[in-house]
Every structure is written in C-alpha cells, then in structure tokens.
Amino acid sequence: MAFTHHNGPRPTPVQCNHKLNAAGDALYVIGGKWRLRIIIALAEGHRRFNDIQRAIHGISARVLSNELKELEINGFVTRNVYTDFPVSIEYELTPYSDTLSPVIESLITWGEMHRERIMRAEKPEEKEATALAEIL
Amino acid sequence: MAFTHHNGPRPTPVQCNHKLNAAGDALYVIGGKWRLRIIIALAEGHRRFNDIQRAIHGISARVLSNELKELEINGFVTRNVYTDFPVSIEYELTPYSDTLSPVIESLITWGEMHRERIMRAEKPEEKEATALAEIL
DNA sequence: GTTAGTAATAACCTTTTAGTTAGCAGACAT
DNA sequence: ATGTCTGCTAACTAAAAGGTTATTACTAAC
Numbered sequence A, B: 001m002a003f004t005h006h007n008g009p010r011p012t013p014v015q016c017n018h019k020l021n022a023a024g025d026a027l028y029v030i031g032g033k034w035r036l037r038i039i040i041a042l043a044e045g046h047r048r049f050n051d052i053q054r055a056i057h058g059i060s061a062r063v064l065s066n067e068l069k070e071l072e073i074n075g076f077v078t079r080n081v082y083t084d085f086p087v088s089i090e091y092e093l094t095p096y097s098d099t100l101s102p103v104i105e106s107l108i109t110w111g112e113m114h115r116e117r118i119m120r121a122e123k124p125e126e127k128e129a130t131a132l133a134e135i136l
Numbered sequence C: 001g002t003t004a005g006t007a008a009t010a011a012c013c014t015t016t017t018a019g020t021t022a023g024c025a026g027a028c029a030t
Numbered sequence D: 001a002t003g004t005c006t007g008c009t010a011a012c013t014a015a016a017a018g019g020t021t022a023t024t025a026c027t028a029a030c
Helices: A013-030 A035-043 A049-055 A061-073 A095-120 A131-135 B013-030 B035-043 B049-055 B061-073 B095-120 B131-135
Strands: A077-082 A088-093 B077-082 B088-093
Touching: A013 A035, A013 A095, A013 B013, A013 B035, A013 B095, A035 A049, A035 A061, A035 A088, A035 A095, A035 B013, A035 B131, A049 A061, A049 A088, A061 A077, A095 B013, A095 B095, A095 B131, A131 B035, A131 B095, B013 B035, B013 B095, B035 B049, B035 B061, B035 B088, B035 B095, B049 B061, B049 B088, B061 B077
Parallel strands: none
Antiparallel strands: A077 A088, B077 B088
C-alpha cells in the first residue's frame, strides 16, 4: 500500500485497518434494515414485544425477535421478565446505548445535508479532496 | 405512537421519521461490505481500477465496478478517462466526499470505544438511558 | 504468436438477509 | 368452550448482496 500523495506523516496500513475495523463494528451495530428503528422505538418508550412491533411498521415477529436478541447480546438492551401477572416482558435501552448518540447525530446531520443537496441537485465546487486522508 | 415516558417537548413521529430517513441515507452511502474500504482506498491515493482492486483484499471486479458506479452517481467519485496512452481511467474522490469525515470519525471513535469495552468485558453501570431520546 | 496488463461486463451460483405462514402455551374475557 | 391476548419460534420462501468464471477489446512486451 502506498501513501505517496501526501507529504505529512501518514498512518500505516495497520493503523488504517484498525480504524476500518472499528468503523465496521459501529456500522454493524446500527446497520441493517431495522436496527436503528428498533433503537428509536425503544428510545420512544415502547417496551413490550407487541408494542414495539406495532410501533415499527412492517417488521415481522421473527426479525424483531432476532434483532432484540442481538441488541441484548451487544449490551444495548436489557430483557426484563415479569412473572407476577400474565407474564409480560419488557425491553429497555441500557445506559450504554446512549454512547451511540454522537454517532446517530452525525448520521442524521450528514443525511439531512445530503438530502438537501440532492434536492438542489447542485454541483460540488472544484477543489481538492484531502480531509478524509487526514483522519485515517 | 406514544411519548409518555418523558415530560419535556417530544418530537412528532413525522420529525422522527425525517431524521430516521436521513440517518438511513447516510448508512446506505457508507454501509455495505465494501463502500468504506473503497472510499479509504481512494483517500489513500489509489486511482486506477486494478490499483484499487489490489488495494482492497478480496474484492471482485464486478463488485468494485458496481460500487464505483454507485459512488459516482452519488457524487463521491469522479471518473476521468485518459485516451492518450493505453486508455487509462482514474477515479478520484470529490470534495463532497470530505463531508463524510465527521461521520466516519464518529464511527471510528465509537467503534474503538466499543472494542475496548468488549475486551474489558465490563458491565455497564445501572442508571437511566435518556440521551438517545433527546436527539430524536 | 503468446503472454500480460488495461477496464470492465455477462452469466451464473452461493450466501446472507428478510418476509410469510403457522403454531404453541399460558391466562383472561364472554 | 371459544376467542383473544401475550411472546415468541420453526419451517419455508423470496429477495438482495456478493462471489466466480469467462469473455470482450485494445496495447505492449517477449
């Protein structure tokens, strides 16, 4: 791998890969068709299985069940079983899920900007692209 | 949809959906198995098709070709054809692609933190999760 | 004239992801 | 006793994503 287009200190491929994997992990956690919607439904206060399913238009029980399991394994959601009354089960976001806030926020900010750009269909100005190289 | 767990001003479902779509767009752009790797390879200065393919371990010509087209359509990449010598074609990131920097940075930051957490396998403290609700 | 490098593309196959349908077991309401 | 609500789950199907192989057409070197 060559880093010849730039004369400042360059990251090594190993450092680059580390960052790539980290970003990949983050994408895995919030990616997919339903993850973000489920997180949002939970953030909105929906707690019970059927309640969550009703809140998310189009999701099947199978997928919701699988995704909740994944979220639980990754520490974003806790599953609380209440045996007292007609066995109700409540899902809740953990404090750890809050650490995703800056990530989600930046996705929203960029996405809104991108939508506006598409609406205006304006051409980007011609200057060099270097900022991405700086953070890697 | 109910917003009964919180007594401050709550976003409407419409506002929520707008943000969700925006985040979804952003995820689409950098999601998938190869997008981020291709963007990084380009940021590293790889310009030509086979050069990029060699830089990204395991990607097939078909997938690279499709992804480059997508990236071009979305305004992240320009395709320059040089007819002079053995027809070479160069791909370059546009200045617009730089707008992704904050997003990618926050993904990396979170991903690194998450990896450390998994390594330490430490339990999260018990307190309420509310920050996510704030940004939606 | 055969091999290698240039940048793809078509046809096809496999894997991954998601959707559909049906069912279960407990408890409550009519 | 029949229906309905609860929270799932298994089996199957469909769609999307990705991988493999072969082929195109041109040049240049051996």
